[in-house]
Amino acid sequence: MRILFVASEALPYTKTGGLADVIEALPKALVKLGHEVAVFLPRYRGVKANTVVMPSMTIPQGGRLRFPAITNGSLLHGVRYFFLDDPFYFDREGIYGDRKHEYPDNAERFTEFSRAAIEMTKHIWPPDIIHCHDWQTAMVPVLLHSSYADDPLVKDLPVVFTVHNMGYHGIFPKEALERAGIPPAVFHPGGVEFFGSVNFLKGGLVYSDYLTTVSRKYAQEIQTSEFGFGLEGVVRSRADRLVGILNGVDYSSWCPEKDALLPMKYSARNLAGKRVCKQALFEEFLLLHDNPNRPVLGIVSRFADQKGFDLIAEIAHELLQEDILLAVLGSGDRRYEELFRALAGDFPGRVGVKIAYDNRIAHLVEAGSDMFLMPSRYEPCGLNQIYSLRYGTVPIVRATGGLDDTIEEFNLQHGTGTGFKFTEYTGAAFLEAIRQALHHYSDDGVWKRIQLNGMAKDFSWNTSAAEYEKLYEAARAARTQKAVPSSN
Ligand code: ADP
Numbered sequence: 001m002r003i004l005f006v007a008s009e010a011l012p013y014t015k016t017g018g019l020a021d022v023i024e025a026l027p028k029a030l031v032k033l034g035h036e037v038a039v040f041l042p043r044y045r046g047v048k049a050n051t052v053v054m055p056s057m058t059i060p061q062g063g064r065l066r067f068p069a070i071t072n073g074s075l076l077h078g079v080r081y082f083f084l085d086d087p088f089y090f091d092r093e094g095i096y097g098d099r100k101h102e103y104p105d106n107a108e109r110f111t112e113f114s115r116a117a118i119e120m121t122k123h124i125w126p127p128d129i130i131h132c133h134d135w136q137t138a139m140v141p142v143l144l145h146s147s148y149a150d151d152p153l154v155k156d157l158p159v160v161f162t163v164h165n166m167g168y169h170g171i172f173p174k175e176a177l178e179r180a181g182i183p184p185a186v187f188h189p190g191g192v193e194f195f196g197s198v199n200f201l202k203g204g205l206v207y208s209d210y211l212t213t214v215s216r217k218y219a220q221e222i223q224t225s226e227f228g229f230g231l232e233g234v235v236r237s238r239a240d241r242l243v244g245i246l247n248g249v250d251y252s253s254w255c256p257e258k259d260a261l262l263p264m265k266y267s268a269r270n271l272a273g274k275r276v277c278k279q280a281l282f283e284e285f286l287l288l289h290d291n292p293n294r295p296v297l298g299i300v301s302r303f304a305d306q307k308g309f310d311l312i313a314e315i316a317h318e319l320l321q322e323d324i325l326l327a328v329l330g331s332g333d334r335r336y337e338e339l340f341r342a343l344a345g346d347f348p349g350r351v352g353v354k355i356a357y358d359n360r361i362a363h364l365v366e367a368g369s370d371m372f373l374m375p376s377r378y379e380p381c382g383l384n385q386i387y388s389l390r391y392g393t394v395p396i397v398r399a400t401g402g403l404d405d406t407i408e409e410f411n412l413q414h415g416t417g418t419g420f421k422f423t424e425y426t427g428a429a430f431l432e433a434i435r436q437a438l439h440h441y442s443d444d445g446v447w448k449r450i451q452l453n454g455m456a457k458d459f460s461w462n463t464s465a466a467e468y469e470k471l472y473e474a475a476r477a478a479r480t481q482k483a484v485p486s487s488n
């Protein structure tokens with residue numbers, strides 16, 4: 001099969017979150033299964049292109065025409081990369097916005113990107129299926145269904161749409177339709193309209209052939225008002241076309257045996273290197289290192305409401321009465337940056353904070369910590385807790401979405417389980433889970449059992465890539481059946 005991925009970020013080019021990890025690893029895994037895969041991305045500032053493959057394409061927007069180019073990147077691990085090349089829209093300081101605001105022309109930027117993806121399939125790289133990700137690419141199925149409905153080259157092209165996060169809709173005022181060049185015919189309550197505004201994510205949910213999200217549990221959750229952000233009814237109406245497929249992990253990047261970013265590598269057979277990493281973590285975060293056995297709790301995260309840091313704020317002072325250290329790496333919402341800075345000020349040597357986006361330090365926190373905290377309010381999949389498992393760093397997570405699907409509660413009697421979970425979204429429940437973990441940490445034998453249970457888990461992409469493959473086949477088959485005229 002020829003599969004075209006359309007996404008707003010992907011490693012090794014651009015990353016703000018887990019989406020970029022997925023758009024690097026899943027195409028690679030599909031190539032291994034024997035498919036031809038290309039990835040289409042915007043060329044953001046700093047991304048180098050190789051050659052121009054299409055110097056000018058025509059994109060209508062708001063009564064004007066725009067003429068972006070298509071360039072290409074290298075062939076990496078058998079995956080081809082193409083870029084939408086439009087410096088006016090994409091050669092900017094940020095990807096979705098600057099430090100303070102989202103860019104006001106995001107509707108135009110990502111509609112042009114989606115239209116260009118369709119034009120690319122016509123002129124450069126015709127696929128059997130398009131796989132779109134999140135609201136930034138939702139105009140692909142919307143435009144295929146409207147502007148391109150009569151185009152013989154693309155009208156039967158099936159689209160699979162993956163929701164990585166229901167919390168981001170891409171909502172714009174009605175006037176954005178005209179400015180972005182979206183046909184007004186799709187602006188109705190059964191289309192992209194959402195309480196008088198244009199909702200990109202809704203368009204993706206309504207007009208795609210199949211929908212997926214990134215864990216089984218989250219596929220259930222987004223059908224409820226607690227997790228659907230107002231679109232739960234739309235998701236429910238498409239439940240027969242919705243599948244939860246758990247993200248995998250690219251163990252060539254996230255495995256302590258091969259991790260070149262660590263001061264010393266280690267494995268389940270010999271954990272000596274983990275102690276060296278812990279020492280380096282002490283130094284990096286200026287933490288007390290008089291007692292190498294004192295437990296370190298690590299955090300690596302985007303600072304966003306989703307991630308549950310209000311619970312940390314609630315329990316921090318009580319938690320720090322325990323003999324523990326906290327190492328926090330993250331950036332994003334100012335409120336949480338200030339929260340963690342203040343904690344570091346109140347507890348020098350006990351709370352170490354780096355307000356930064358830094359891949360090397362992210363690897364060091366995964367390796368050097370004893371426990372990893374993810375108290376998310378909601379979590380579609382979550383990758384860090386899965387990385388933690390492989391690094392022998394025991395996750396303490398809220399039992400939601402992918403966190404619940406990937407972490408198994410430790411059971412002392414049977415010696416099974418990989419971490420600690422809490423369900424109620426309260427500081428008390430979170431604290432109780434941490435105390436459980438600390439209790440078991442004090443017994444070396446028990447703790448090693450939990451670490452080894454986690455390190456033995458395999459969340460590589462093989463299984464999930466095969467599930468996507470099946471889904472692509474189903475999406476193609478559904479289109480073929482539709483194209484056959486019925487006999488009665
Ligand atoms: P989300 O996509 O919601 O942010 P995930 O757990 O799926 O959450 O993925 C987050 C990814 O981003 C992981 O690869 C993680 O290591 C990385 N990451 C998050 N914050 C930082 C940071 N401050 N520095 C480096 N990497 C980070």
Ligand code: GLC
Pocket residue numbers: 017018019022164165214247379380381382383402
């Ligand atoms: C989103 C989600 C995260 C998920 C990632 C990749 O950013 O917040 O849970 O792991 O996408 O699918």
